[in-house]
Amino acid sequence: MSTSQLPTAPAAEIGVIGGSGFYSFLDDIEEVQVDTPFGPPSDPIAIGELAGRRVAFVPRHGRDHRFPPHRIPYRANLWALRSLGVRQVLAPSAVGSLTPDHGPGTLAVPDQLVDRTYGRSQTFYDEGAAVHVSFSDPYCPTGRQTAVGAARTAGWSPVDGGTLVVIEGPRFSTRAESLWYASQGWTLVGMTGHPEAVLARELALCYTPLCLVTDLDAGIEEGEGVTMDEVLRVFAENVGRLRDLVADVVKSLPSDRTCPCPQVLDGIDLPLTLP
Ligand SMILES: CSC[C@H]1O[C@H](OP(=O)(O)O)[C@H](O)[C@@H]1O
Numbered sequence: 001m002s003t004s005q006l007p008t009a010p011a012a013e014i015g016v017i018g019g020s021g022f023y024s025f026l027d028d029i030e031e032v033q034v035d036t037p038f039g040p041p042s043d044p045i046a047i048g049e050l051a052g053r054r055v056a057f058v059p060r061h062g063r064d065h066r067f068p069p070h071r072i073p074y075r076a077n078l079w080a081l082r083s084l085g086v087r088q089v090l091a092p093s094a095v096g097s098l099t100p101d102h103g104p105g106t107l108a109v110p111d112q113l114v115d116r117t118y119g120r121s122q123t124f125y126d127e128g129a130a131v132h133v134s135f136s137d138p139y140c141p142t143g144r145q146t147a148v149g150a151a152r153t154a155g156w157s158p159v160d161g162g163t164l165v166v167i168e169g170p171r172f173s174t175r176a177e178s179l180w181y182a183s184q185g186w187t188l189v190g191m192t193g194h195p196e197a198v199l200a201r202e203l204a205l206c207y208t209p210l211c212l213v214t215d216l217d218a219g220i221e222e223g224e225g226v227t228m229d230e231v232l233r234v235f236a237e238n239v240g241r242l243r244d245l246v247a248d249v250v251k252s253l254p255s256d257r258t259c260p261c262p263q264v265l266d267g268i269d270l271p272l273t274l275p
């Protein structure tokens with residue numbers, strides 16, 4: 001596998017991957033085209049500065065939402081961020097709730113993930129050597145703690161913890177599937193949290209999900225079922241304060257990584273030269 005050219009100084013230290021309805025971040029940006037062994041990322045990477053922190057932003061669906069969740073170039077997005085120097089990733093996302101207690105407008109920072117996707121490339125290590133990263137705790141504890149703290153300060157009542165089940169999509173779940181997920185104790189459902197989190201782990205990036213509940217999932221609500229219009233409408237109602245929250249988290253994230261997340265993957269020949 002080829003080695004990417006890295007800039008001499010990191011162009012950015014924090015990456016933000018925007019989801020549905022979150023197509024831009026920061027005003028004064030420079031856009032860079034990054035080529036990767038996995039093709040181009042969803043869009044050129046937007047790089048800007050926030051409170052002295054260099055931030056790289058990419059909207060995972062593309063700014064015109066042309067990539068459905070199962071066709072997002074996840075590997076290219078993570079690789080591009082990493083190649084710019086990013087070491088911590090914030091991942092805002094629209095999700096359904098699997099519990100009536102946490103309705104639309106709730107901010108949740110899950111601590112576990114269940115993968116129900118299929119057919120997505122979910123590793124950088126699919127040739128040459130068998131590499132098995134540890135993924136017991138998929139998210140960065142420091143990033144999570146920072147996000148929950150910033151959310152509380154900003155007046156949200158965030159849900160600290162829970163399990164995000166990631167479905168293949170692009171369809172929403174049936175009521176039976178949804179009830180089954182809820183019966184397992186899983187609390188949130190989305191379509192993009194995997195393989196994004198594991199690809200971040202494979203590149204020794206900290207990854208923190210910021211899940212905005214846009215709906216009660218089909219098995220929980222009593223209405224007609226989840227629709228894309230509903231998701232986008234509720235997200236649009238909340239995106240301003242979510243954007244502010246992401247900015248607060250960027251400002252509060254410690255720059256030295258003292259978390260237990262892998263800093264480099266010992267003994268593993270990363271397909272990328274680490275700075
Ligand atoms: C727009 S409806 C469903 C769509 O919304 C979520 O996207 P994201 O996680 O990027 O905010 C969900 O995962 C689906 O991709």
Ligand SMILES: Nc1ncnc2[nH]cnc12
Nearest residue numbers: 094095096189190191217
């Ligand atoms: N109910 C739901 N299921 C899957 N992905 C979602 N994204 C937002 N709401 C969702």
